[in-house]
Amino acid sequence: MNILAFDTCLDACSVCVARSHEDGTIVELASAFEPMVIGHAERLIPMVGEAVEAAGLGFKAVDRIAVTVGPGTFTGTRIGVAAVRGLALATGAGVVGATSLAVMAEVAMGKLASRVKWGDLAVAVDARRSEVYVQLFGAGGLDVRSQPQVLTIEDAARLGGAGPILLVGSGAASVAATATEMGRQAVAELPDLLPDARALARMAPDLPVAEAPLAPLYLRAPDAKPQDGKTIARAEP
Numbered sequence: 001m002n003i004l005a006f007d008t009c010l011d012a013c014s015v016c017v018a019r020s021h022e023d024g025t026i027v028e029l030a031s032a033f034e035p036m037v038i039g040h041a042e043r044l045i046p047m048v049g050e051a052v053e054a055a056g057l058g059f060k061a062v063d064r065i066a067v068t069v070g071p072g073t074f075t076g077t078r079i080g081v082a083a084v085r086g087l088a089l090a091t092g093a094g095v096v097g098a099t100s101l102a103v104m105a106e107v108a109m110g111k112l113a114s115r116v117k118w119g120d121l122a123v124a125v126d127a128r129r130s131e132v133y134v135q136l137f138g139a140g141g142l143d144v145r146s147q148p149q150v151l152t153i154e155d156a157a158r159l160g161g162a163g164p165i166l167l168v169g170s171g172a173a174s175v176a177a178t179a180t181e182m183g184r185q186a187v188a189e190l191p192d193l194l195p196d197a198r199a200l201a202r203m204a205p206d207l208p209v210a211e212a213p214l215a216p217l218y219l220r221a222p223d224a225k226p227q228d229g230k231t232i233a234r235a236e237p
Contacts, residue, residue, distance in 0.1 A: 001063045004087070005201040006048060008040040008080040009072025009100040010125070014197035015047045017055035020205045029055035031198050040079050048087070062093045066204040068195050069097040070217030071125070071133040071148055077216045085213055096207035097214045098200060099135060099148045101125065106141030106199035108168045108190055119164030119185065120145065123193075124156055124171035132171035133219060136160045141203055150219040153178050157186070169193050
């Protein structure tokens with residue numbers, strides 16, 4: 001099975017083309033990872049084309065497309081979900097989705113495998129307003145222990161109970177500090193952690209194929225809202 005995976009949820013754009021074999025092994029054929037705060041819309045499709053070409057495949061040879069559905073920036077998340085819908089229509093490939101936090105957990109597992117056994121693994125991403133996007137895992141992104149949530153630092157520090165917890169991501173240090181103050185064993189690692197399409201490609205064979213078009217996962221309303229009473233009346237014809 002040929003897999004195309006990509007992510008645009010946070011401060012990077014990444015793409016991976018991989019091949020899954022019947023014995024469960026997954027071989028990476030081509031990949032790219034580019035840090036960026038803006039510019040995902042302009043860069044994603046060219047990166048996808050470059051990766052598919054570098055892998056020596058045509059788009060019609062892609063069997064499964066995997067994408068992160070959020071949480072993340074509103075624009076970035078929307079770009080990825082819109083792209084997967086278009087590519088699925090063009091190729092006929094099956095589509096799978098994963099949270100950005102699950103993909104980050106999978107990346108963390110590869111970097112900190114021995115530490116993950118010390119306790120639960122939580123991915124915590126700074127969501128501003130003294131809140132984090134957070135999700136709890138066991139051994140990697142496929143071992144899901146909680147739903148993705150947006151929580152205060154204090155509530156995130158209590159996630160999963162009172163046992164030891166290893167936190168990763170841009171919000172990990174704040175949550176770990178608060179958890180420690182509460183008397184919980186907590187360690188923060190990988191503050192610069194981001195989703196990576198290579199990890200998503202490894203997860204893709206074990207994710208359920210979507211039966212309906214994927215939707216962006218927004219955990220809270222957008223910051224930008226129209227001002228009440230400031231709309232301009234439509235001119236009469």
